[in-house]
Amino acid sequence: MRSMVPVADESWANVIPETLCTHSLEVREETIASARQLLHRGAIDAEDFIEQSPDVERTLLESFIEDDFERLLHLTTLVSTEDEEVVGISFWREVEANEMEDWLDLGRVERAIKNRRLLDDTAEHDDELPPQARQKLRLVRSSSARWIDALISPCAQSTQSTAQKLTHSWIKIELIAIKKNFRSLHLGAFLLGCTLAKAHDKCQDHVVLHVAGGKSKNVAAAKLYSRFGFIAIPRHSEGGPFARPDKDVFVLGDIGSALHDVPWRAALG
Secondary structure, three states, rough: OOOOOOOOHHHHHHHHHHHHHHOOOEEEEEEEEHHHHHHHHOOOOOHHHOOOOOHHHHHHHHHOOOOOOOOEEEEEEEEOOOOOOOEEEEEEEOHHHHHHHHOOHHHHHHHHHOOOOOOOOOOHOOOOOHHHHHHHHHHHHHHHHHHHHHHHOOOOOHHHHHHHOOOOOOEEEEEEEEEEHHHHHOHHHHHHHHHHHHEEEEEEEEEEEEOOOHHHHHHHHHHHHOOOOOEOOHHHHOOOOOOOOOOOEEEEOOOOHHHHOOOOOHOOO
16 A cells, blocks of 8 residues: 655654554545445444434535535545445545635734744643653644744735735544444544545645544543644634634644654554
């Protein structure tokens, strides 16, 4: 299987085939036609993946099949090579610049940087990691703020050009779910990594997602995303740069940095 990441990232390039081989899995980018087939044979029954809110998956699958987002919504799956069982699903979409303009309070971005509002506290989940891994994650998280800092520097040509750069190359991860009887294998972390790699292949640089329940209640999800370099963003009322959605938002500012520098074996463990 061809690596989904630039060759320079040897660690992740090695993790992909190793994990796929260990669990007899394949990563697939589904098409509308293949998704219809999966639905027809009941391969992605919502209750098998999301017990609490299965309608979320049903709505996303319907949007994907009906192409509501004009090929910008993607479905990435983990599939068993032994019996074609779908064990993991990831819905993610490319966010167009005009939509991101509605999400970002561009005037707030500069203030958020100056007031250090984008320095997050997800490092609380790093205690189990060795010192070198913690240092690498700090660098990745720092880059999640630095890319904004560079764009609002005096070198930025104009407010308009800055806005264009800030709102370009975003994806939103809508849902990542692993089938109930496969959750002990840490495949959610692996599928998240594959999703980032797929997005990077499509020249996307930044990720935004919503953690249901927030980091205080959904500790497992907050820990997972922090291991990949995501930072928690304050609400708009607390100085955060997102006008909407602004609640329980996590951001990864530089996918390339994450793919290159994240300690992947620690993230997947």
